[in-house]
Amino acid sequence: AQSVTQLDSQVPVFEEAPVELRCNYSSSVSVYLFWYVQYPNQGLQLLLKYLSGSTLVKGINGFEAEFNKSQTSFHLRKPSVHISDTAEYFCAVKYQGTNAGKSTFGDGTTLTVKP
Amino acid sequence: SQTIHQWPATLVQPVGSPLSLECTVEGTSNPNLYWYRQAAGRGLQLLFYSVGIGQISSEVPQNLSASRPQDRQFILSSKKLLLSDSGFYLCAWTRLDNEQFFGPGTRLTVL
Numbered sequence: 001a002q003s004v005t006q007l008d009s010q011v012p013v014f015e016e017a018p019v020e021l022r023c024n025y026s027s028s029v030s031v032y033l034f035w036y037v038q039y040p041n042q043g044l045q046l047l048l049k050y051l052s053g054s055t056l057v058k059g060i061n062g063f064e065a066e067f068n069k070s071q072t073s074f075h076l077r078k079p080s081v082h083i084s085d086t087a088e089y090f091c092a093v094k095y096q097g098t099n100a101g102k103s104t105f106g107d108g109t110t111l112t113v114k115p
Numbered sequence: 116s117q118t119i120h121q122w123p124a125t126l127v128q129p130v131g132s133p134l135s136l137e138c139t140v141e142g143t144s145n146p147n148l149y150w151y152r153q154a155a156g157r158g159l160q161l162l163f164y165s166v167g168i169g170q171i172s173s174e175v176p177q178n179l180s181a182s183r184p185q186d187r188q189f190i191l192s193s194k195k196l197l198l199s200d201s202g203f204y205l206c207a208w209t210r211l212d213n214e215q216f217f218g219p220g221t222r223l224t225v226l
Contacts, residue, residue: 034214043205043217090158101147101209107158
């Protein structure tokens with residue numbers, strides 16, 4: 001079965017420190033990969049996506065992620081976080097050939113940035 | 116540009132009452148539409164998706180149903196709510212191979 005695992009449910013970090021949110025997926029086929037952010041009581045917004053090409057993807061708000069096919073991972077990173085980055089982060093995978101463009105989401109990682 | 120609307124934003128309903136949540140998309144045509152539920156502290160659970168008018172696929176068995184009466188309208192319904200139906204309901208749309216665009220969500224509390 002297709003699955004997405006976000007290895008950390010909660011990540012506390014101090015302001016201006018670097019952060020990495022980990023995501024692994026199961027797959028025997030090609031995938032598209034996404035990271036979304038959700039602020040309290042809001043919908044999800046796209047941070048970045050990997051469809052093809054360079055395995056290092058840059059997104060909004062200074063975030064980037066690297067696609068590692070051999071390790072089936074797509075970890076999200078930011079070199080220096082701000083208080084405003086406090087939110088829930090979701091990794092999502094769309095398997096090529098999946099009906100109707102459906103994505104499989106991880107359970108989310110709560111990033112808390114402390115002053 | 117495309118926008119997605121959901122209403123109501125919040126809803127408090129007693130157990131056993133009916134439910135109707137509405138989602139509309141503007142600025143695109145023939146989108147794929149999705150309903151998700153997000154329980155407190157949990158990830159997203161896909162409930163229904165639709166690839167066209169009148170075409171609904173259910174992902175999980177439950178007492179909810181969905182309908183798509185128009186190209187850009189997606190409705191989530193229930194005849195009798197359960198306590199376990201409480202959660203944050205998100206509507207989303209996509210074009211194949213692209214990311215999903217989410218609405219602002221509806222917070223449902225069943226008492």
